[in-house]
Amino acid sequence: MKAVFAALLVFVTVSSAFAKYFPKTGKRIPQTLSRGWGDQLIWAQTYEEALFWSRSKNKPLMVLFHLEDCPHSQALKKVFSENNEIQKTLDEDFIVLNLVYETTDKHLSPDGQYVPRIIFVDPTMTVRADITGRYSNRMYAYETGDIKLLITNMQKAKKLLKSEL
Amino acid sequence: MKAVFAALLVFVTVSSAFAKYFPKTGKRIPQTLSRGWGDQLIWAQTYEEALFWSRSKNKPLMVLFHLEDCPHSQALKKVFSENNEIQKTLDEDFIVLNLVYETTDKHLSPDGQYVPRIIFVDPTMTVRADITGRYSNRMYAYETGDIKLLITNMQKAKKLLKSEL
Numbered sequence: 019m020k021a022v023f024a025a026l027l028v029f030v031t032v033s034s035a036f037a038k039y040f041p042k043t044g045k046r047i048p049q050t051l052s053r054g055w056g057d058q059l060i061w062a063q064t065y066e067e068a069l070f071w072s073r074s075k076n077k078p079l080m081v082l083f084h085l086e087d088c089p090h091s092q093a094l095k096k097v098f099s100e101n102n103e104i105q106k107t108l109d110e111d112f113i114v115l116n117l118v119y120e121t122t123d124k125h126l127s128p129d130g131q132y133v134p135r136i137i138f139v140d141p142t143m144t145v146r147a148d149i150t151g152r153y154s155n156r157m158y159a160y161e162t163g164d165i166k167l168l169i170t171n172m173q174k175a176k177k178l179l180k181s182e183l
Numbered sequence: 184m185k186a187v188f189a190a191l192l193v194f195v196t197v198s199s200a201f202a203k204y205f206p207k208t209g210k211r212i213p214q215t216l217s218r219g220w221g222d223q224l225i226w227a228q229t230y231e232e233a234l235f236w237s238r239s240k241n242k243p244l245m246v247l248f249h250l251e252d253c254p255h256s257q258a259l260k261k262v263f264s265e266n267n268e269i270q271k272t273l274d275e276d277f278i279v280l281n282l283v284y285e286t287t288d289k290h291l292s293p294d295g296q297y298v299p300r301i302i303f304v305d306p307t308m309t310v311r312a313d314i315t316g317r318y319s320n321r322m323y324a325y326e327t328g329d330i331k332l333l334i335t336n337m338q339k340a341k342k343l344l345k346s347e348l
Contacts, residue, residue: 038223041274046225058203058210058211060214063228064230106204
């Protein structure tokens with residue numbers, strides 16, 4: 019009996035020492051960098067990282083500003099993440115970054131800070147302010163009906179600017 | 184027979200239209216924001232986001248610079264992520280951010296850019312350059328043997344600076 023208790027004590031001690039930390043509110047699902055915009059894509063974490071990869075791989079960068087509690091962002095996310103042409107093109111030809119916070123770089127908000135907003139950046143680090151959506155008051159906004167235009171704009175972004183060197 | 188083929192054709196068409204995109208190289212595991220430093224913690228994605236949460240929740244911020252292919256980072260990550268006192272304290276009392284790229288803010292590299300490097304930031308947005316580790320040439324570096332010192336430093340960071348207002 020004593021041996022059983024001793025073994026039990028050792029077991030409890032060992033298992034509590036090795037038990038992983040879980041919040042009191044219960045186990046959480048680990049956060050993903052995709053935030054639902056494409057779990058199979060390789061997402062940059064920061065604008066600095068994205069610029070580094072864009073330059074070193076000579077691929078255009080798509081920066082996608084959104085918010086978790088914005089219904090327009092959520093609707094666009096659904097069609098965006100389920101569109102295979104977008105996902106395949108982004109995976110093969112683009113560097114991707116999605117952000118729920120604005121950066122300190124004002125070039126990423128040519129006509130203001132709003133979501134959802136999609137800005138392309140050339141590997142020369144030039145923001146492609148010329149690649150715009152359908153709405154004159156929010157030139158970099160896309161709605162769910164604008165997926166074809168978005169794909170056309172991705173093709174535009176793939177035509178890289180000539181470096182001036 | 185024709186009906187079977189027709190049904191099969193419809194099935195194939197429908198299933199390929201609804202099939203999720205997977206890279207040719209095979210399905211990838213979605214990237215996490217924790218990058219292995221604590222899957223149960225709520226990680227900020229960017230320094231801007233982290234500062235926002237630090238100010239609005241009046242909690243100190245821990246910024247952790249590391250690299251996936253740095254053995255010192257990997258070794259520290261293992262003891263860090265498995266240490267329940269660190270994980271619980273971070274979850275309850277801190278805003279956390281881990282970065283594999285430097286930011287443009289020079290205050291986050293008081294004595295240079297190296298990894299692993301842990302910098303505390305007060306909710307007043309003051310970098311706590313006074314909270315240092317054991318190594319005079321890399322003052323914000325921690326090794327696996329320095330976990331107790333790291334916990335002590337976390338307690339220091341929890342004593343917030345007085346706002347000058």
